[in-house]
Amino acid sequence: MKQAKLFKLITNIFKKHGLSTKHSIICSKAILNAELVGAPSHGVSRIASYCNRIKNKVINAKPNIKIKKISSSVTHIDADNAVGFIGADLAINKAIQNAQRTGIGFVAVKNSGHYGLSGYYAEKAAKKGMVAFCFTNAPPAIAPYGAKKTLFGTNPICFAAPTGSKVPFVLDTSVSKINRGKIRRAEQLKKKIPFGVALDKFGKPTNDPKKALDGIQLPIAEYRGSGLAWMIDILSGVLTGGNHSGKVKDPFDDFSGPQNIGHMFIVFKSNLFVKNYNKRIKENIKRIKKLPKLKGVKKIYFPGENKSERFRKNFNKNINIPKNILTIVNNLNKS
Amino acid sequence: MKQAKLFKLITNIFKKHGLSTKHSIICSKAILNAELVGAPSHGVSRIASYCNRIKNKVINAKPNIKIKKISSSVTHIDADNAVGFIGADLAINKAIQNAQRTGIGFVAVKNSGHYGLSGYYAEKAAKKGMVAFCFTNAPPAIAPYGAKKTLFGTNPICFAAPTGSKVPFVLDTSVSKINRGKIRRAEQLKKKIPFGVALDKFGKPTNDPKKALDGIQLPIAEYRGSGLAWMIDILSGVLTGGNHSGKVKDPFDDFSGPQNIGHMFIVFKSNLFVKNYNKRIKENIKRIKKLPKLKGVKKIYFPGENKSERFRKNFNKNINIPKNILTIVNNLNKS
Numbered sequence: 001m002k003q004a005k006l007f008k009l010i011t012n013i014f015k016k017h018g019l020s021t022k023h024s025i026i027c028s029k030a031i032l033n034a035e036l037v038g039a040p041s042h043g044v045s046r047i048a049s050y051c052n053r054i055k056n057k058v059i060n061a062k063p064n065i066k067i068k069k070i071s072s073s074v075t076h077i078d079a080d081n082a083v084g085f086i087g088a089d090l091a092i093n094k095a096i097q098n099a100q101r102t103g104i105g106f107v108a109v110k111n112s113g114h115y116g117l118s119g120y121y122a123e124k125a126a127k128k129g130m131v132a133f134c135f136t137n138a139p140p141a142i143a144p145y146g147a148k149k150t151l152f153g154t155n156p157i158c159f160a161a162p163t164g165s166k167v168p169f170v171l172d173t174s175v176s177k178i179n180r181g182k183i184r185r186a187e188q189l190k191k192k193i194p195f196g197v198a199l200d201k202f203g204k205p206t207n208d209p210k211k212a213l214d215g216i217q218l219p220i221a222e223y224r225g226s227g228l229a230w231m232i233d234i235l236s237g238v239l240t241g242g243n244h245s246g247k248v249k250d251p252f253d254d255f256s257g258p259q260n261i262g263h264m265f266i267v268f269k270s271n272l273f274v275k276n277y278n279k280r281i282k283e284n285i286k287r288i289k290k291l292p293k294l295k296g297v298k299k300i301y302f303p304g305e306n307k308s309e310r311f312r313k314n315f316n317k318n319i320n321i322p323k324n325i326l327t328i329v330n331n332l333n334k335s
Numbered sequence: 336m337k338q339a340k341l342f343k344l345i346t347n348i349f350k351k352h353g354l355s356t357k358h359s360i361i362c363s364k365a366i367l368n369a370e371l372v373g374a375p376s377h378g379v380s381r382i383a384s385y386c387n388r389i390k391n392k393v394i395n396a397k398p399n400i401k402i403k404k405i406s407s408s409v410t411h412i413d414a415d416n417a418v419g420f421i422g423a424d425l426a427i428n429k430a431i432q433n434a435q436r437t438g439i440g441f442v443a444v445k446n447s448g449h450y451g452l453s454g455y456y457a458e459k460a461a462k463k464g465m466v467a468f469c470f471t472n473a474p475p476a477i478a479p480y481g482a483k484k485t486l487f488g489t490n491p492i493c494f495a496a497p498t499g500s501k502v503p504f505v506l507d508t509s510v511s512k513i514n515r516g517k518i519r520r521a522e523q524l525k526k527k528i529p530f531g532v533a534l535d536k537f538g539k540p541t542n543d544p545k546k547a548l549d550g551i552q553l554p555i556a557e558y559r560g561s562g563l564a565w566m567i568d569i570l571s572g573v574l575t576g577g578n579h580s581g582k583v584k585d586p587f588d589d590f591s592g593p594q595n596i597g598h599m600f601i602v603f604k605s606n607l608f609v610k611n612y613n614k615r616i617k618e619n620i621k622r623i624k625k626l627p628k629l630k631g632v633k634k635i636y637f638p639g640e641n642k643s644e645r646f647r648k649n650f651n652k653n654i655n656i657p658k659n660i661l662t663i664v665n666n667l668n669k670s
C-alpha cells in the first residue's frame with residue numbers, strides 16, 4: 001500500500017474510534033514510522049489492540065491530559081489513559097523544550113499505554129541536538145532472576161545522541177533476548193521463533209510463539225538483564241506514578257482496566273559540558289568504524305544506523321502489510 | 336588484617352606518594368569499601384597501579400581540581416588527573432547537593448582516572464533519598480560488534496534508588512560477561528577464568544587470564560552489549576571532555592600519559608514526581624520477593640542486596656589480603 005494511503009487509513013480508523021484529528025495523526029505517524037524502519041511488530045499489526053481497548057473503555061479516546069510543571073526543567077504528565085503515543089509525544093516535546101531553556105529536561109508520564117518504539121521519541125530529541133534517555137515499562141514477560149513467574153516487561157533501554165550527521169545514534173534494545181512484538185507477529189503470521197529465547201509455562205525451551213507468550217521470555221545476560229529490567233520498572237513505574245511490579249495489564253487480552261504504563265524521558269543538550277560535541281562524536285564514530293573487521297563484516301554500524309537505512313529504502317516504496325493484518329485493519333475502518 | 340589497621344596502611348601509602356591527608360582518606364575509604372563488599376578486584380590489589388602511575392607522573396598527586404558551575408543543577412569538574420576516586424567523590428557530592436537544591440544534579444568529570452566501583456558512588460546518593468546513574472569509561476577490553484579489535488571498556492551501567500530500608504537498590508553491572516578486575520585478580524592469584532567470557536588475541540576461546548587480557552572480552556548479549564558499551568563511551572567520554580573511542584590508557588602498563596577517563600553522574604530526588612515514593616518502592620520489592628521461586632532458590636535478591644549482606648558480614652571480621660598482594664602493599668609503604 002502507498003504510504004500516503006496507509007497514513008490516511010490509519011488516521012481514519014483512529015478518528016472513527018473517537019480520537020481527535022490531532023491525536024489520530026500523532027498515532028498514525030508513530031505507527032507508520034515503525035513500518036518504515038522495519039519494525040512491523042510495533043506497526044499496523046498493533047492497531048486492532050488499540051481499537052479494542054478503546055471499545056472496551058480501557059483506553060480513553062478523549063483524554064483530559066494534565067501537564068504539571070515541577071520546575072523549569074521538570075514536568076509531570078498525567079496522560080489520562082490516552083493511546084500511549086499521545087502522552088509520549090507530548091512528553092518528549094516538553095522534555096526537548098525544557099532542555100532548550102535550561103540545558104536539561106526531565107519528563108515523567110503516568111496513566112499512559114503502549115507507546116510503540118522508544119527510539120522514535122529519542123530520535124526526535126537527537127535531531128534537535130539533544131541526548132535522550134527514554135524508558136517505559138510493559139506487561140509481564142520476563143521472570144526476575146530466581147523467580148519462576150514473569151513480572152517485568154521486556155522494558156527497553158533507549159538512548160540517543162546526535163552524531164553530527166543526519167542519522168542520529170539511537171540505541172533501542174529490550175532487555176529480553178527477543179522483542180515481544182516479534183513473538184506476537186510470528187504468532188499472527190503462524191511462524192516459529194528461534195529456540196533459546198523463551199520457555200513455555202512448564203519451563204521447557206520452545207519455538208512456538210503461542211507457548212512462549214504463555215510462558216517466560218528469557219532476559220539478556222541472566223541476572224544482569226533481570227537487574228536492568230527491574231531498574232526500568234523503577235524508573236518508568238515506581239518513580240512516575242505508573243503501574244509497576246507486574247501490574248501493567250496485557251494490551252491484547254486484559255480489558256479489566258487501563259494499563260497505566262509509565263514513561264520517563266531524560267533529555268539534555270549535547271553541548272552541555274563541551275563546546276565541540278559534534279567534532280568529538282564524529283571522531284568517535286570514525287575511529288570505531290575504521291577498526292579491522294571480522295570475516296564477512298563489511299561495515300561497522302552504530303546503533304540506529306541500520307534502521308535509518310531501512311527507513312530511507314522503504315520511504316519511496318509501497319508498504320507491505322500481510323493479508324490477514326490488512327483484513328483486520330480494513331474491518332476496523334468500516335466499524 | 337584488622338579494618339582499622341588496613342585503613343591506616345592504605346592512607347599512609349597514599350600520603351607517602353604525595354597525596355594530601357584528605358585525598359588519601361577518600362582513596363582509602365573507596366578501596367576498603369571494595370574489600371568489604373567482596374569486590375577485591377577493585378580493592379587493595381589496585382593500590383600498586385595507582386602508586387606506579389603517581390611515580391610515573393601520569394597521576395597527579397597534588398591536583399588542581401577545577402569546578403565549573405554551569406547552572407544550579409549542572410556542574411563540570413576538571414579533575415586534573417587526580418586518582419579517580421577524588422574527582423568522582425567530589426562529583427557525586429556535588430550532584431547530590433545540586434539535586435537537593437533543584438531536584439536534579441548533573442555532574443560531568445574529565446581528566447580523571449579509574450574510580451573503583453560505580454556502585455560506591457551511586458549508593459551514597461541513594462542513602463540521601465536520591466536516584467542516581469553513574470557512568471564511567473575504561474581502557475579497551477571489548478570489541479565493537481563486527482570488529483576484531485577491542486576498543487570499548489567494560490563500561491559499567493550503574494543505577495541506584497532508595498528502597499525505604501537501610502539497603503538501597505544498587506545495580507552495578509559491567510557490559511562485559513565478566514568484570515576485567517576479576518580477570519586481573521585471577522592472573523595475580525594464578526587462577527583460571529571460566530570459558531566463554533573471553534577470547535585470546537587469535538579469536539580463540541581461552542580460560543587463561545593472561546591470554547584473555549591480551550585478547551578480547553566478550554560483551555553481554557552480542558550487539559546489544561556492544562551498543563550499551565558505546566552508549567557509555569559517549570556519556571562518559573564524548574560528552575564530558577574525557578578520552579573516548581579506545582584512547583583511555585591501560586592503568587597497569589601504559590605510562591605514556593594520563594588516562595583522562597570521564598565520568599557522568601545523573602542524580603535526582605526520588606520524590607520528584609510522586610509523594611509516596613518510599614511506599615511505592617517497598618510495595619514493588621515486596622511483590623517481587625513474594626514470587627514463586629525456582630528450585631534451589633531460597634530468596635530473590637534485589638541488585639545490591641547481596642553486596643550489602645557481604646558488607647555487614649565482613650564489617651567486624653579481619654580482611655583477608657592474599658600474601659603476594661600484601662607483600663606488594665607493604666613494600667609500597669616502605670618506599
